Amino acid sequence: MIHPNKKRLRRSMMFLNCQKPGLIKDPYIYGPDSIMLDLEDAVAENQKDAARFSLFHALKEIDYHGVERVVRINGLDTPHWKEDIRVCVAGGADTIRIAKTESAADVRTVEEDVLAAEREFSRPEGSTLLMAALESCLGVLNALEICRSSERLIGIALSGGDYTKDLQTTITGTGDELMGARQHMIMAARAAKVQCWDTVFTNLDDMEGFAEETRLIKRMGFDGKSLVNPRQIAVVHEIFTPSEKEVIFAEKVVREIDEKKARGIGVFTVDGKMIDIAFYDGAKRTLAMAKAAGRYKGDL
Amino acid sequence: MEIKKTAVAGTLESSDAQVTVEPGSDGIELLVESSVIHQYGRRIREVVLETLERLGVKNARVAVLDKGALDCTLKARVECAVYRSNGMNENLPWGGVIR
Numbered sequence: 036m037i038h039p040n041k042k043r044l045r046r047s048m049m050f051l052n053c054q055k056p057g058l059i060k061d062p063y064i065y066g067p068d069s070i071m072l073d074l075e076d077a078v079a080e081n082q083k084d085a086a087r088f089s090l091f092h093a094l095k096e097i098d099y100h101g102v103e104r105v106v107r108i109n110g111l112d113t114p115h116w117k118e119d120i121r122v123c124v125a126g127g128a129d130t131i132r133i134a135k136t137e138s139a140a141d142v143r144t145v146e147e148d149v150l151a152a153e154r155e156f157s158r159p160e161g162s163t164l165l166m167a168a169l170e171s172c173l174g175v176l177n178a179l180e181i182c183r184s185s186e187r188l189i190g191i192a193l194s195g196g197d198y199t200k201d202l203q204t205t206i207t208g209t210g211d212e213l214m215g216a217r218q219h220m221i222m223a224a225r226a227a228k229v230q231c232w233d234t235v236f237t238n239l240d241d242m243e244g245f246a247e248e249t250r251l252i253k254r255m256g257f258d259g260k261s262l263v264n265p266r267q268i269a270v271v272h273e274i275f276t277p278s279e280k281e282v283i284f285a286e287k288v289v290r291e292i293d294e295k296k297a298r299g300i301g302v303f304t305v306d307g308k309m310i311d312i313a314f315y316d317g318a319k320r321t322l323a324m325a326k327a328a329g330r331y332k333g334d335l
Numbered sequence: 336m337e338i339k340k341t342a343v344a345g346t347l348e349s350s351d352a353q354v355t356v357e358p359g360s361d362g363i364e365l366l367v368e369s370s371v372i373h374q375y376g377r378r379i380r381e382v383v384l385e386t387l388e389r390l391g392v393k394n395a396r397v398a399v400l401d402k403g404a405l406d407c408t409l410k411a412r413v414e415c416a417v418y419r420s421n422g423m424n425e426n427l428p429w430g431g432v433i434r
Contacts, residue, residue: 056408057350084424085344088415091429092407118425125429156430 038164040103040129041189044327045069046259046275047268048105048192048232052077053086059093062102065265066272069103074119075110075134083115087122094126103129105166108145110135117148124152124163130189135197136167137174139184146185164189166232170197175216182227190230191220192261198234208244210251221256230258239264249274276328277321285321288314289335336417338395344415345404352404354383354412356420357396363387369401382406386413389432 048069051058054077062070072093078086094104106128108119112135123131133145142165149163165187169175175198182191195213199205204212217233224231233252236245245267249260253274260271277285287305292315295303302311325331338358345353367379379401386409387395397413404412414433418424427433 055348055351056404056411057348060350060405060408084419085411085415087427088344088411088433089408091433092411095434096407118427121427122429 038161038187041164042230043068043103044324045103045189045230045232046328047262047271048259049262049265049268050077050107050235053090053093053106054078054082056089059089060097062265063098063100065268067102067262067265067268068259069105069130070099071105071107071132071261072128073107074115075107083109087118091122091126094123094128105130105132107132107134107168111141111144116145120145120148121152121155124149124158125156127158128163130164130166132192133165133167134194135170135174136181136191137169137171138177139180142167142181142184142188146187149187161187163187166190166192168192168194169216169220170194171201172198174198175219178220178223179226182223182229188229190232190258191224192232193217193220193234195234208238208241210248217252217255217257225256231256233257233260235261235263236267237263239266242266242270246270246274272328275324276330277325279330281321282325282331285318285325286331286333286335288318289322292318336391336421338392338417338420339422340420342416342419344419345408345412347400347402350403350405350408352399352401352409352412354400354409354416355398356392356413356416358420359394359396362394363392364396366396366398367401368399369403371401371403375401378406379409382409383413386410387417389434390414390417391432392417 045068047067048071049067050071050073051062053072053074059072072090074086106123108131109115153160165185166189167181169191178191193216195206198216199212221231236248249271259275288310291305322331322335338356341357343355345351347353367376369379383399
């Protein structure tokens with residue numbers, strides 16, 4: 036059975052350092068769709084144990100008001116990932132983000148331990164979802180097999196810093212160096228019917244550049260973006276939520292196609308635009324996203 | 336559990352607490368310093384003592400420097416310090432004595 040939250044709205048996924056109690060105690064007030072509680076890069080090597088204790092009690096005791104609780108675990112090339120999985124599952128994390136994923140086998144390795152932990156801690160089997168961060172050229176090239184690796188997998192996320200390092204270049208701000216990975220990943224995700232998220236934008240003084248990059252990845256088809264600061268949330272939500280005008284048009288398209296189909300008419304115009312059945316799924320998707328974001332209350 | 340060696344967990348940042356545990360021989364000796372000692376001193380002591388009891392720590396010298404930590408943070412720091420004093424960081428009893 037497909038997990039009911041597999042396709043939930045994930046426009047904004049905000050990173051938070053598990054080592055910092057002040058950061059993880061109330062991030063829901065900023066209204067992200069998901070938080071990503073980080074056990075990996077943000078946590079110093081000698082504080083991994085402390086971060087796990089903080090994570091466990093935060094998951095058990097803090098009410099995050101429906102915000103999805105994703106935990107980024109340490110990579111499979113470290114001694115930490117097995118205990119990371121145990122604490123995530125015992126605490127009841129919604130989703131585990133696998134760092135440095137390079138193959139379907141990596142996802143299955145994590146999945147085996149997650150299942151074992153669900154049995155150990157009496158959690159429903161299959162209740163813990165997975166997402167994969169692609170951080171290398173090999174990971175990006177294997178995007179399709181990764182997307183198809185597990186029923187638990189909700190999607191893939193680009194990790195631009197490590198990826199550009201592997202590509203032997205740097206983040207330039209133009210997006211040129213990320214274009215191939217972005218295009219490849221979004222196609223793989225769509226082919227496998229999972230979600231896809233863009234990398235973080237770390238220059239907090241350049242909010243216009245951030246908005247421009249967010250508009251770009253929206254046009255490319257991404258579902259959302261990883262974030263490093265609460266200030267970025269509203270920008271992403273505005274760009275990723277259908278406007279009132281788009282919602283009204285999508286509603287008209289769906290109603291007209293349903294009605295014309297019944298009358299045997301295949302092509303017609305709505306507000307001066309030629310419409311046929313090919314527009315149906317897109318219009319439905321616009322309405323579904325607007326509904327999930329609280330901007331559409333209709334019944335289509 | 337026995338406190339085998341001195342161990343520290345946590346920081347002096349806002350919303351955190353720094354907990355130090357040392358081997359002891361005469362029950363629990365607890366010292367608490369907090370900027371909110373008058374409002375929450377009793378509660379901090381309760382949380383720390385309950386956590387130590389759950390972990391089965393009978394003898395220890397414990398110092399807590401609190402910077403406005405929530406209960407869940409205090410528990411996390413005490414547990415971390417106790418497990419560090421035993422050199423344990425794998426296969427921990429999540430949901431058992433850690434809860």
